[in-house]
Amino acid sequence: MRQREVYRAGAGSGCTSVLLLLSKVLRGDGRGQQAEADVLVVAISSPLAFSLVFVSTTLAFPVLAWQQRVLVLQMALRAEQRVGQPVLPGDVLLTPLKDREQEDEQDGARLALRVPSPTRLRVTCGPGLRRQGGSLLVTRSGILRHRAPSLYWVDSQQKRYVPVKGDHVIGIVTAKSGDVFKVDVGGSEQASLSYLAFEGATKRNRPNVQVGDLVYGQFVVANKDMEPELVCIDSCGRAVGMGVFGHEGLLFKVSLGLVRKLLVPQGEIIQELGKIYPFEIVIGMNGRIWVKAKTTQRTLIVANILEACEHMTAEQRKQAFAKFSDNMM
Amino acid sequence: MERDCCLRVFACEQNLLSRPDGSASFLQGDTSVLAGIYGPAEVKVSKEIFDKATLEVILKPKIGLPAVQEKNQEQIIRNTCEAVVLTTLHPRTSITIVLQVVSDAGSLLACCLNAACMGLLDAGLPMKSLFCGVTCALDFEGGITLDPTDKQEKESRALLTFAIDSVEKKVLTITSKGSYSIEELQQCIATSQKAAEKLFQFYRDSVSRKYSKS
Amino acid sequence: MAAGFKTVEPLEYYRRFLKENCRPDGRELGEFRPTTVNIGSITTADGSSLVKLGSTTVLCGIKAEFSAPPTDAPNKGYIVPNVDLPSLCSSRFRPGPPGEEAQVASQFIADVIENSQIVLKEDLCIANGKLAWVLYCDIICLDYDGNILDACTCALLGALKNVRLPSVKINEETGLAEVCMKEKSPLKIRKNPVATSFAIFDDTLSLVDPTAEEETLATGTITIVMDEDDRLCVLRKPGGSAISAEKLQTCISRAITRHKEVRKLLDEVIESIQPK
Numbered sequence: 001m002r003q004r005e006v007y008r009a010g011a012g013s014g015c016t017s018v019l020l021l022l023s024k025v026l027r028g029d030g031r032g033q034q035a036e037a038d039v040l041v042v043a044i045s046s047p048l049a050f051s052l053v054f055v056s057t058t059l060a061f062p063v064l065a066w067q068q069r070v071l072v073l074q075m076a077l078r079a080e081q082r083v084g085q086p087v088l089p090g091d092v093l094l095t096p097l098k099d100r101e102q103e104d105e106q107d108g109a110r111l112a113l114r115v116p117s118p119t120r121l122r123v124t125c126g127p128g129l130r131r132q133g134g135s136l137l138v139t140r141s142g143i144l145r146h147r148a149p150s151l152y153w154v155d156s157q158q159k160r161y162v163p164v165k166g167d168h169v170i171g172i173v174t175a176k177s178g179d180v181f182k183v184d185v186g187g188s189e190q191a192s193l194s195y196l197a198f199e200g201a202t203k204r205n206r207p208n209v210q211v212g213d214l215v216y217g218q219f220v221v222a223n224k225d226m227e228p229e230l231v232c233i234d235s236c237g238r239a240v241g242m243g244v245f246g247h248e249g250l251l252f253k254v255s256l257g258l259v260r261k262l263l264v265p266q267g268e269i270i271q272e273l274g275k276i277y278p279f280e281i282v283i284g285m286n287g288r289i290w291v292k293a294k295t296t297q298r299t300l301i302v303a304n305i306l307e308a309c310e311h312m313t314a315e316q317r318k319q320a321f322a323k324f325s326d327n328m329m
Numbered sequence: 330m331e332r333d334c335c336l337r338v339f340a341c342e343q344n345l346l347s348r349p350d351g352s353a354s355f356l357q358g359d360t361s362v363l364a365g366i367y368g369p370a371e372v373k374v375s376k377e378i379f380d381k382a383t384l385e386v387i388l389k390p391k392i393g394l395p396a397v398q399e400k401n402q403e404q405i406i407r408n409t410c411e412a413v414v415l416t417t418l419h420p421r422t423s424i425t426i427v428l429q430v431v432s433d434a435g436s437l438l439a440c441c442l443n444a445a446c447m448g449l450l451d452a453g454l455p456m457k458s459l460f461c462g463v464t465c466a467l468d469f470e471g472g473i474t475l476d477p478t479d480k481q482e483k484e485s486r487a488l489l490t491f492a493i494d495s496v497e498k499k500v501l502t503i504t505s506k507g508s509y510s511i512e513e514l515q516q517c518i519a520t521s522q523k524a525a526e527k528l529f530q531f532y533r534d535s536v537s538r539k540y541s542k543s
Numbered sequence: 544m545a546a547g548f549k550t551v552e553p554l555e556y557y558r559r560f561l562k563e564n565c566r567p568d569g570r571e572l573g574e575f576r577p578t579t580v581n582i583g584s585i586t587t588a589d590g591s592s593l594v595k596l597g598s599t600t601v602l603c604g605i606k607a608e609f610s611a612p613p614t615d616a617p618n619k620g621y622i623v624p625n626v627d628l629p630s631l632c633s634s635r636f637r638p639g640p641p642g643e644e645a646q647v648a649s650q651f652i653a654d655v656i657e658n659s660q661i662v663l664k665e666d667l668c669i670a671n672g673k674l675a676w677v678l679y680c681d682i683i684c685l686d687y688d689g690n691i692l693d694a695c696t697c698a699l700l701g702a703l704k705n706v707r708l709p710s711v712k713i714n715e716e717t718g719l720a721e722v723c724m725k726e727k728s729p730l731k732i733r734k735n736p737v738a739t740s741f742a743i744f745d746d747t748l749s750l751v752d753p754t755a756e757e758e759t760l761a762t763g764t765i766t767i768v769m770d771e772d773d774r775l776c777v778l779r780k781p782g783g784s785a786i787s788a789e790k791l792q793t794c795i796s797r798a799i800t801r802h803k804e805v806r807k808l809l810d811e812v813i814e815s816i817q818p819k
Contacts, residue, residue, distance in 0.1 A: 086537045089413075089450070090458030090495045128455075130415075139415060139455040141536045157539070158453035160350040162369065162419070188369045188422035224420055400643055401650040408782025412763070492782070499785030503765075507658055508774045511795055518788050 079123070079136060083146040087154060091138040095123050096150075126153020157257040161186045161286035163222035168242070170251070170284030171230060173213045181209060183217070183230055186253075186286045190227075193217060197231035199239035207244070214246040214290060216282055245282060249292030250299050256287050258310045269309055269317065273302065276325045336476045336524055337436075341443075341535050343451040349427075351452020355444035357476060359434035362441050364448035368424030376423065381416035383423045388441065391430045402438055406445055409492045409502045415455040424454060435479040436464035438490045438504065443528065450536065459495040461528040462502075463521040464488065467509055473517060475524050489517050493525040495532075554760055561748055568597075568754070573797055575752040578805070580697065580812045583705045589678075590730075592701030596694045596752060600686040603698035605678055605706050609720070612668055612675040620667020620675035624652040626682045626695055633687035633755070644691075651692055651779065652682065652699060655768055659736040659776035661703060666731050669711050674720055676708060689755035692766050692779075696738035701809055706730045734770045737805045738777075739798035741765045746784040749794055751801075765791075767798040771806065 079093040087093075125131055128140035129152055138144075142156030161169070163185065171183035171191060181193040193215065198207040209215070221229035232242040262269055262283055270281065279293035279302050289306060293299045305324070309317060337358030346352035349365035369382055376383045386407040388399045395403075410426065426448065428441050442462030449456060466477035466485035474481050482488055487507030494501050500518060509517075549556045549567075560567050570576065576597030585591035590605040612619055626648035630638045641649070655661070667676040680702065682695050707727035711720050742753035742761035749765070750757055758764065763783020768776040775795070780786065 086533070086540045088459060088495070088533055088536055089456035092496075128453075130455075137457065139457065140453050141450045141540075142453070143540050156453045157344070158350070160367075160369065160452065188371055188419065224418060397646045397650050397653075400646040404643060404647050405781045408763075410782070412782045412784060489778075494785045497785060497787075499787050500780070500791070501785050502782050503778045503780040505658070505775065505778045506654070508660075508770065508776045510774050511792070514775060514778065514795075515788055515792070518791075 079144070079152060080146065082144045083152075085144060086142065087138045087144045088141050089139050092132065093129075093136040093138065093144075093152075095135060123150040123152055126151060128154025128156060155257070155260075157255055159255050159287065161256060163187045163191065163219050163228040164285070165219050165222040167222070167285040168216065168218050169230070169286040170282060170288040170290060171215050171217060171286075173209055173211050173215060175211060176209075181215075183215060185228070185230070185284075186288065187228065191219070191230045192227055193230040193232070197233055198243055199233050199237065209244055213244050214251065215244050216242050216284065218242060246290050246292070249280065249290055250303055251288060251290045252303050252307070253287050254289055254307060255310060256285070258306070259283055259285060259287055259289070261309070262289075262306070268314070269306075272318075272321050273305060276321070276328055336527060337478070339443075339528070339531060341447050341531070343447060343535065343539055349452075351448050351450070351454070353444055353447035353451050354431070355440055355447055357436055357440045357443070358478060359432055360436055360440045361431040362437070362444040363429045363431055364441075364444040365427045365429075366425070366445075366448040366452040366454070367427075368452065368454065369419035369422035370425070372421060372423035377421050380420050382414075382419040382421075384411050384414065384416060385423060385425045386410065386445070387425065387427045389427070389429045391433060402441065405438070405502055405504060406441055409442060409460060410445060410449065412501050413456045413458050413460055413494065414449065415457055418455050433479065435477050435482050436462075436490075438462060439464040439476070442492050442502075447532070447535070450532070457496075459529065459532060460492045460501055461495070461525050461532070462490060462492050463524045463528070464490045465517040465521055467507070467513055467517070471513065473513075473520050475520060487513070489514070489521075491518065491521045493522060495525075495529050498522050498525060553756075557757075557760055558745070561744060561750075566750065566757075570752075572748065573751050575801065575804070576754075578697070578808060580701055580808055582701050582809075582812050583816055588702075589708065590702045590704075590706030592698050592705060594694050594698040594701060596690055596697075597688060597754065598686050599684075599688040599690060599694050601682060601684050601691070601694040601698045603680060603682045603695070603702040605680050605702045607706065607708055608677045608679065609669075609674055610677045612672060616664075617672035618668050619664040620669075621677040622656050622662065622664065622667070622680060623677060624656060624680040624682070624699070625649055626652055626684070626691075628684050628687065628691070632684040635687075648682075648691060648695060651766070651777065652680070652695055654777050655696055655699070655736050655738070656680075659734045659768065659770055661700065661732060661734050661736060662730055663733060669720070670713050674711070674713070678703075678706070687755060689753050689758045690740050693738045693740050693752065696736060696768060697805060697809075700732075700735060700737070701812070703730060704732055704809065704813055734776075735802075735806055735809075736768045736770050736776050737798075737802040738766055738768045739794075739801040741767075741794050741797075743784050743786065749790070751797060765794055767795060769795070769798045769802045771802065773799055 078096065080096045082093060125136060128138060128142060130137045130139055136152065138154060140154050140156050142154040144152065145155050146152050169185050171185045173181050174184050174190060175182040179195055181195065182190045183193050185191050195201060195206055201207045215232060217230035217232045219228055220231050232239060234240050277293065277298060279291055279298065282290040291299050291302045293302055312320065340356040341353060343353045345354060346365055349367055351366040352364060354361060354363045372383050384407055386403045388395060388403045390399055414424065426445050428444060430437065439462030442460065446460055464476055466474040466481050467487040468474065468484065469486050477485060487505060487509040489503065489505045491500055492502035565571055579595045581593040583591060584593055585604050588604040589607045592603050594601050610621065626645055628636050628645040630636045636642060667678065669675055680699055682698055684691060707729055710723045710726040710728060714721050739751065740753065741749040741751055741764065742757050743749050743763040744761055746762055753761060766779040770776055
């Protein structure tokens with residue numbers, strides 16, 4: 001015993017019609033029976049002028065139907081459609097379909113009645129996302145970002161740093177205790193840094209590190225259950241820029257979002273700034289920036305410009321830089 | 330019913346303090362609360378919990394020292410936040426929520442809850458859903474006034490404050506003053522759930538606004 | 544074996560029991576622990592009661608004193624409740640100023656008195672603007688094993704029902720109060736609020752009258768205070784897992800039946816001590 005109802009709705013109101021249908025289905029179908037419904041939704045997202053929504057109600061497969069109800073609910077929030085848009089904690093994103101099935105879906109958009117296949121693309125969850133059953137749960141507010149083929153993350157503006165393995169950070173040495181230094185990196189716990197984790201350091205040849213020094217290092221251990229551990233060498237034992245630095249210059253704090261913006265590969269901000277006059281800069285993923293230019297005044301100028309960059313668009317920034325370099329001439 | 334579904338004008342500003350990791354000020358009519366959030370930060374050894382973060386709420390009244398009433402509200406706000414914040418992701422750390430009452434013109438607890446949620450959003454702490462606070466006042470004729478002012482609160486027969494989650498729209502927190510019937514309770518829940526939709530839409534809009542700048 | 548399992552995986556241990564619709568102490572999910580009430584056992588107090596819920600033991604003593612009525616309400620007396628959770632009752636409490644839980648419980652009892660109007664404060668006024676009764680309701684927990692709020696509310700109600708206040712007359716000539724200790728009359732109890740607490744387990748199951756162990760493992764608690772007209776006086780759900788309106792309704796239904804049980808128990812106890 002199968003009944004079918006066909007609904008037509010404009011593409012824009014696709015989601016609304018799904019919800020309408022859903023509420024109808026959830027309420028039961030007016031025949032006075034506790035009817036479980038098998039809902040098939042096809043082509044909600046297709047760019048057709050009219051999307052066709054098919055509903056077939058059946059009393060035979062309540063379990064199957066229940067699963068599909070959930071699917072339909074989530075249809076409105078497909079991950080790939082939300083890329084670049086703000087998301088809030090609690091939003092549920094459906095992981096994208098595999099390529100082959102996407103084609104299928106588009107082919108089938110015309111009429112095919114097909115149960116949406118539960119096999120979906122395996123995705124990698126970045127920061128701000130968690131897996132919840134077959135879908136993704138947003139846990140942080142921000143903009144949803146995507147990198148092919150299957151990496152999703154939420155780009156948010158934060159101030160507090162949480163150590164992540166592989167991040168390069170600026171730390172302040174706060175204590176020497178036995179074989180390790182304690183380094184403040186701005187997280188919830190101080191990181192440890194072994195005295196052997198410097199280039200050329202041996203048991204007899206200790207590095208010259210004092211309390212209060214700045215170090216630029218990389219996390220080798222960073223997880224929620226363990227004390228984070230920094231090193232100032234790479235896997236081959238070379239410093240590659242890491243180690244103690246900055247006996248002059250200025251250290252200041254910015255938001256983590258700005259640091260990420262500055263460190264984008266081929267980032268323009270630093271390059272443009274470097275054209276005006278030369279300066280040294282160290283940027284840590286923990287929101288700390290150290291700058292040194294020829295004079296104190298110039299150092300301060302760089303620091304102020306970088307801080308101001310947070311709320312400027314690329315266009316505004318170019319104008320500001322142009323004006324500034326004119327003044328410097 | 331028209332009158333029932335009417336909330337006062339609400340507004341919110343995020344990230345307005347420079348020192349805390351997240352901050353927000355929430356306005357509902359003339360009621361205003363400022364929230365500052367620190368975390369995940371270092372925790373006192375005595376308060377350390379090995380498998381989750383220690384959540385602390387400090388509620389500062391506008392005048393005077395915190396009393397028993399504030400302690401009670403602190404507990405309510407803390408338990409509400411604990412229900413949504415994924416504290417297991419940051420074990421052995423502390424998350425501190427400081428709420429400063431700027432002005433109280435009714436529905437204070439609801440405003441505190443909203444400020445705390447916006448602050449948590451701003452601090453970027455992991456949460457499984459959002460929540461909002463809604464206060465309902467029942468008058469002597471049995472009518473429901475949403476988001477009452479202090480004058481309406483005084484004239485009311487009963488006062489109920491709910492916290493509602495954003496995913497399933499279920500009730501996280503209930504506190505009440507005065508006595509009321511079961512039907513009235515159910516009506517208040519339904520009305521607050523409706524009002525919560527508006528607040529969540531507002532949350533979404535203000536986050537969109539924040540991120541449209543970058 | 545079972546003890547080891549309980550230590551290592553307390554939550555899983557409980558889940559196994561709850562799956563079978565019972566609890567480790569043998570109760571069903573909707574079953575209270577045996578409740579015992581002893582009224583009037585402290586002879587030095589004006590009213591007293593001892594309530595036991597399983598091993599949770601709470602003692603309430605009421606002391607009546609004279610005072611001038613508050614200036615903003617000259618026709619009212621005072622009721623001053625206080626809940627004390629001394630370090631004696633559980634290892635979780637430290638000596639010193641009252642902790643958060645004690646303060647929250649005190650506030651809860653104050654809310655119960657205020658919202659339910661157990662005793663009208665107007666009844667406590669002796670002479671308008673001159674003299675009124677102050678009832679100090681001190682509730683002390685002697686043994687803490689969860690569900691302190693239910694026990695406190697029950698103890699308060701029992702003790703208030705036990706209060707006998709001497710009649711007081713103001714002497715017209717001297718203007719002084721004359722206390723007649725022989726004529727004692729009970730307080731007028733207007734409402735009988737009874738609290739019922741639930742612990743929510745794994746977001747779905749609700750256990751009535753949770754023990755301390757159940758409270759720590761639970762994902763949320765609800766306390767419902769009902770009076771005899773089936774009206775809610777206090778509804779307290781401080782955070783924890785979300786609950787739907789339907790689920791709340793079943794909890795309220797349980798609270799209504801609990802109200803009848805407690806009411807009957809208190810009436811029986813009062814009856815038994817009457818013919819002295």
